[in-house]
Amino acid sequence: MTIDLNADLGEGFGVWRLADDDALLGVVTSANVACGFHAGDPVTMQRVCAVAAERGVAIGAQVSYRDLAGFGRRRIDMPASELAADVLYQLGALDAFARAAGSRVRYVKPHGALYAAVTEDPVQAGAVLDAVRRFDPALPVLGLPGSEIAAAAAAAGVPFTAEAFVDRAYRPDGRLVPRGEDGAVITDPGAAAARARRLALTGRVEAVDGSSLAITPGSLCVHGDTPGAVELAAAVREALTGAGVALEPFAG
Amino acid sequence: MTIDLNADLGEGFGVWRLADDDALLGVVTSANVACGFHAGDPVTMQRVCAVAAERGVAIGAQVSYRDLAGFGRRRIDMPASELAADVLYQLGALDAFARAAGSRVRYVKPHGALYAAVTEDPVQAGAVLDAVRRFDPALPVLGLPGSEIAAAAAAAGVPFTAEAFVDRAYRPDGRLVPRGEDGAVITDPGAAAARARRLALTGRVEAVDGSSLAITPGSLCVHGDTPGAVELAAAVREALTGAGVALEPFAG
Amino acid sequence: MTIDLNADLGEGFGVWRLADDDALLGVVTSANVACGFHAGDPVTMQRVCAVAAERGVAIGAQVSYRDLAGFGRRRIDMPASELAADVLYQLGALDAFARAAGSRVRYVKPHGALYAAVTEDPVQAGAVLDAVRRFDPALPVLGLPGSEIAAAAAAAGVPFTAEAFVDRAYRPDGRLVPRGEDGAVITDPGAAAARARRLALTGRVEAVDGSSLAITPGSLCVHGDTPGAVELAAAVREALTGAGVALEPFAG
């Protein structure tokens, strides 16, 4: 029994840092590396790719809207053709660093507002998928099960892997409780670890109303940019291995 | 007898345009495509790559300092490691569009102030070369003969192709007369065509003091962003083919 | 009888140009000057302000979303507090150039997608108005009559001036026909001039269904970035003065 553990990495820019990339690269099996549009200057991309490749962590392209000032958290209503070109640009840029490090981009995961957009909006989902297909039709997309991008991937024959969030609360319909709301984020390492173990072993997670959701994720996402993120991720990892679940990259 | 004809292309950004890309892509054999740092949004990069690939025009990466506001014409004193990462980022981004169009990046030519820097400064030349080598050590660099980057390429075993400018005046030492000075730019199509023919047939060009310079270029550069650029480029092409010189890409 | 004639100006960036600023500054009475977020580098802002001040053309702040790549034409879903801060930043930046030229910012007109947003969305309209009020509560806003920002201005006691577009088709509800649709843009100078004269003399314009709309504009907008824009603007000016309508800035 195996599962993947993914986190957002390389989300600094120039002098600015967000997460403790080095520590997280010792815990996760897949790194969603920022590609320069919401975060991720070239030096940071290079360093994260080098460490990831060295440790056998799979490199994924965390593609985003062009929005450094808003960290990619603001929905931009842009034509599908422009979005597809922006995504392809980011894929190529990251792949250069991944290949220079002896690896390559193994999967794609949209970031922030684009993640939300491709979950709900078939046009923006189609644009991202169009870029992925032109870059490499065998490249898996990581996203929310039941999302528009999952449907688009299925239609286009592009591999799709469902992920579950161990530190975010779920609504009964399988969507995430929005960040602003009470209890949206789970910060207790023990609680997150328990959810991770249950998700890995049973494919289910409890929603905020107490109902049980079936997700069957190929990957579990931990957030890296919150205080205590490394401890939480380590607790999740330990709980999984302790339950006999091996951690390995879902892609490549 | 063959030679290559190269021009800077895709140097718009968003709504803004500079040269008549489509017309120039009907004249040149190599396109130095802007990669987003001094110009070149992803949609423009995609369109230029598609047309270039369709017409058999070789796609080169016109890498630059990160400087949209200054169009890459301002020297930036940055550490070599940061410059190398910036160049690698641009190479990867452009290659994604080139490959999506059925081609790939065939060569590298620094732009503007970076072109000047790698001509004179061994540190910045080394940084660019370091990026090229990590991207693909077989990728040729296009530049000024006798430049620092020519020396660095030779030392590293990376192919280097010398270019000559048909519409720029030369100093007796083989450097270009700076743009601000009188007679720096040759705008008369006939004069440019004559220089091109002589360069292709004899490998020589006349400097501003009347002396004769030996260049033996593998490629001739025409500028695309001046009024009458397309006419000048077309006159150069006609003069070359009329003299029995076949035009074809120097790389790939 | 007087009316104002406004156009978007200074919408280049670095080496890139859009409209013929100098020619338009000889025709209009109010210049909507780009402030650096969708267009308008500092050198351009400075030059346009200097010429405008010299010719008695009123300087308005053409504030926008932060979106050089999309020219401010893409709606960005950003929190009101962030939008208000972005607008205040732009107001201050432009005012420095206006004052250095011996004038000052006389009015505010949102650009592109932000213009559309403040027409329909009370939250974004409120954010722009909040910035205007903190900058100078006596600063008029120029916009579409019946818009959300007109209502917000009225509620806050900020002056509002309605504008009409002489080169855009209207729907019967007073909104503009979207740019993509047939007949959305009027390019014939004679037709635009006739609309301008009728608007100035009667306050009415014909909608696409033939119905007559009452607008009573304080300013008429001509677009500067279309081929023939200067000729169209000059034809409008001539038609107005020929009809005895004096052209002068609506603000200041």
Add this chain to the structure above:
Amino acid sequence: MTIDLNADLGEGFGVWRLADDDALLGVVTSANVACGFHAGDPVTMQRVCAVAAERGVAIGAQVSYRDLAGFGRRRIDMPASELAADVLYQLGALDAFARAAGSRVRYVKPHGALYAAVTEDPVQAGAVLDAVRRFDPALPVLGLPGSEIAAAAAAAGVPFTAEAFVDRAYRPDGRLVPRGEDGAVITDPGAAAARARRLALTGRVEAVDGSSLAITPGSLCVHGDTPGAVELAAAVREALTGAGVALEPFAG
């Protein structure tokens, strides 16, 4: 006996933070606020200005090269006219937030590579001064004594205030020991406090060779972006007040 204590503030961008702005605003008397070119998004500028105004901390414009990726630490060889326009843009933008908070920009202090440039290069010093003069000729410039910008300010009749660095080592010629070198930065709060007290009481500081430099500063600079910065600044403040030196803004 009084002196001013200044620090760089507001040097985050979007989600990214650098210093503990709120804590430092409880210690310093002058805040060098980043204006958006090397750091400082509009929301951050607004918040820092509001707190500074509330606490009686003077707001200074920390103007910079346009270089988010390099945090303004890379020298950019740009024409004086472009640099002057960039500085004026930043002055105006910050002033809008300062005025909205009930204050105004009280002084100018270049940042990073621009600080170094205006110390050594009369052309770039002249460009910055040109912008200051056009914005407000009574606005003081804060800089290194004996610098080119000090000379330019004297020639133009613009006030100039010399500053000393309590946490940086000096060469015997009054220049700072470059950051990369051994002992360039003083991190011990006690040592910094002792230097501050001596500077305030005697106008002198010890250079790295043991010689004594006469500076007679109007302001002491503490860095805010190093670990322990707040403690060091607080120790400096306590040492000064304990020695009977009152802390108050040098400008306005």
